[in-house]
Amino acid sequence: MNAAFPTPGTDASQRLLSPEELEAALRDIGARRYHNLHPFHRLLHDGKLSKDQVRAWALNRYYYQAMIPVKDAALLARLPDAALRRIWRQRIVDHDGDHEGDGGIERWLKLAEGVGFARDYVLSTKGILSATRFSVDAYVHFVSERSLLEAIASSLTEMFSPTIISERVAGMLKNYDFITKETLAYFDKRLTQAPRDADFALDYVKRHATTPELQRAAMDALTFKCTVLWTQLDALYFAYVAPGMIPPDAWQPGEGLVAEPAAPTTGPAGALQASDVPRLPRGVRMRFDQARDKHVLLAPERTFDLDDNAVAVLSLVDGARSVAQIAQALAETYAADAAVIEADILVMLTDLAQKRVLER
Numbered sequence: 478m479n480a481a482f483p484t485p486g487t488d489a490s491q492r493l494l495s496p497e498e499l500e501a502a503l504r505d506i507g508a509r510r511y512h513n514l515h516p517f518h519r520l521l522h523d524g525k526l527s528k529d530q531v532r533a534w535a536l537n538r539y540y541y542q543a544m545i546p547v548k549d550a551a552l553l554a555r556l557p558d559a560a561l562r563r564i565w566r567q568r569i570v571d572h573d574g575d576h577e578g579d580g581g582i583e584r585w586l587k588l589a590e591g592v593g594f595a596r597d598y599v600l601s602t603k604g605i606l607s608a609t610r611f612s613v614d615a616y617v618h619f620v621s622e623r624s625l626l627e628a629i630a631s632s633l634t635e636m637f638s639p640t641i642i643s644e645r646v647a648g649m650l651k652n653y654d655f656i657t658k659e660t661l662a663y664f665d666k667r668l669t670q671a672p673r674d675a676d677f678a679l680d681y682v683k684r685h686a687t688t689p690e691l692q693r694a695a696m697d698a699l700t701f702k703c704t705v706l707w708t709q710l711d712a713l714y715f716a717y718v719a720p721g722m723i724p725p726d727a728w729q730p731g732e733g734l735v736a737e738p739a740a741p742t743t744g745p746a747g748a749l750q751a752s753d754v755p756r757l758p759r760g761v762r763m764r765f766d767q768a769r770d771k772h773v774l775l776a777p778e779r780t781f782d783l784d785d786n787a788v789a790v791l792s793l794v795d796g797a798r799s800v801a802q803i804a805q806a807l808a809e810t811y812a813a814d815a816a817v818i819e820a821d822i823l824v825m826l827t828d829l830a831q832k833r834v835l836e837r
């Protein structure tokens with residue numbers, strides 16, 4: 478094949494590399510083309526994406542996860558000996574599990590549910606970008622149609638995945654308040670599975686790429702696979718970051734989500750009580766918007782305009798004062814009746830709590 482990004486060093490392709498040189502050449506491909514370098518991953522790991530952009534990533538990547546065992550079954554079907562099949566079939570078990578509710582696909586569904594998706598919507602693959610589908614399908618076709626050496630070499634991106642997984646998990650946990658360790662449980666197992674799989678595949682490639690042509694084919698296969706991963710992120714970036722052109726049938730923010738549970742309540746119908754101590758949740762803050770010359774309440778992905786009364790109340794919401802104390806302070810400032818103010822601000826604060834921009 479013609480590599481999309483030809484690997485430099487054409488003289489090296491003329492001669493037979495030692496197994497160590499071949500490994501170094503393969504690692505060099507990853508160092509230059511692996512998807513850890515993609516701007517979308519940088520934004521994801523550095524906490525620069527909105528919750529909807531993280532959702533778009535989780536949804537699209539589900540298709541990759543779902544098709545990996547299809548790809549591995551295609552490869553398995555072509556393996557001529559039982560010993561190799563025994564080893565390779567473990568990959569299918571890792572993703573599909575041994576029983577209902579087990580395996581990597583299931584754990585990815587948990588991740589998607591963890592960021593708000595309804596399970597059935599994810600399973601339907603309805604909102605997935607066509608470009609995601611095309612590149613993942615291209616990987617399955619490649620593995621089905623190319624030589625066994627190329628098919629196995631194309632899985633070698635897994636050599637590079639433990640580093641990106643560690644970076645991703647640490648970065649996402651640190652930077653997003655909607656991501657928990659349980660949500661990212663998918664990656665725990667990959668940290669041992671990926672090196673085991675990559676060691677086997679690398680050993681196979683080093684032993685079977687016995688001519689310069691075969692070594693070149695293995696390198697091209699790995700390059701191809703890097704482009705499979707890269708183009709998925711290009712598509713996400715184009716649709717959901719910049720310029721933000723979401724194709725007609727792809728997921729639109731808001732679709733396929735489970736309704737967010739109402740704010741935890743103590744009083745009747747979730748109403749705040751005078752003794753409650755309100756505070757702004759993590760990630761929510763009041764700001765003065767210079768351009769619009771007004772105060773706003775900034776929450777992840779949402780902004781609420783605030784009138785003067787709301788600004789006066791929220792300035793006193795500090796996680797220490799109760800509603801009654803806030804009413805008392807306002808009554809003194811404005812020389813008004815504390816009971817009347819308390820009744821008014823209970824309505825206002827209850828409304829904010831129901832919008833999940835206030836906690837008690």
Ligand SMILES: O=C(O)c1cc(C(=O)O)c2c(n1)C(=O)C(=O)c1cc(C(=O)O)[nH]c1-2
Pocket residue numbers: 545581631632633634635636637638641642667706
């Ligand atoms: O999180 C990642 O960045 C990442 C990368 C890759 C990869 O490099 O192909 C895989 C995975 N994860 C993964 O979870 C996975 O199951 C997997 C299977 C394969 C493969 O080619 O057979 N790659 C990957």
